[in-house]
Amino acid sequence: MVQYPSKLGGRRQTGRASIQSESNFANRGMSFEKMLNETNSYYLTKGRAVIHKKPTPVQIVRVDYPQRSRAKIVEAYFRQASTTDYSGVYKGYYLDFEAKETRQKTGMPLKNFHAHQIDHMRQVLEQDGICFALLHFSTLQETFLLPAEALIQSFQENWKSLPIEFIREKGYSLSLGAFPSVPYLEIIEEHLIGGNSK
Template sequence: MFNYPRGLSRIPTEKSTSSLLTKVPKRAVSTDRNKKSVAFGKRGMNFEAEINATNEYYLSHGLAVIHKKPTPIQIVKVDYPQRSRAKITEAYFRQASTTDYSGVYKGHYIDFEAKETQQKTVFPLKNFHEHQIVHMSNVLAQDGIAFVLLHFATINETYLLPSSHLITFYREKQGLKSIPIHYIRDKGYKIETNQIPRIPYLEIVNKLCEVH
């Protein structure tokens, strides 16, 4: 008979030793399938980006040459935190900008402004300035095609309003602070957005070309 130390009378079996082992807790696995994932592909472009993408489509397909006008600025002060980098710290606008876009379509000069609002039933006139109205009047006087693209973001509706109607309203209704949407719907054209091009405004410009 064997003498076991500390009063143990037998060798522990496999079953008994298993109870002496420290149990390692299983790694917690998240089973929450209700968490919402961010759908990055559904993030929409802003109105200006959609117009720029539309113009790129027109250019690449040889349909029109329309570009966004650069804003003229005068640089006053530049810092150089590194030799290879320059940082503009002070600048001002050299002159008031006219409209956002200009170009050529089927031999016609095209000039237009793009505006967006969160309002549902009116478009604020504060978005337009006197020098822009004068500029569009000058374009029309030279038989150019001028218009404004108006986007109502809240109701997701986009309209092309010929500049002649904008100018008339601006001159005759100076006491009002906004253009009612019913005026825009009556005098303008609704643009049905597509995937490509996103804002097919040339379909309406074709109608404006017919009256020139």
């Protein structure tokens, strides 16, 4: 159980929570998460891939059952995710990824990732799954697909942040569009399946 940042935008967050909420939302315009949800729903509608965001893990402690109305959860807590947020299937391939957004210009703070998620990525790679992170720099207006191997390396070496130069070198730049907003399947098709990897 952890102190988990709110996605509902509470005011009383401190320290770590505020860092995470900074990276979860764009300052203006559509959040990266929303763009990704749109993208996944576009891919689903077009029959191109089946990718879903996992529900936020919640530990439910108390539920009320008012007569004639639906069950109401009255006490629950956020739990730390043990996997990445997104997974699904594309042409028989298993895809698994995490998406993060920051306003910083020099790198992506690694506080945004938890050790459990990195372990999970390692396990997915061992099973020949396709695993990566989508990193959005809202101020720079740059977005990258970074293969999990590079992220795992940075974690092993205890970096505090993924420098933008490292991401540019090891990752693939994504041009955000309209339909879909975040066309990550093209990168996967060309570089992660197609064999043109860095």
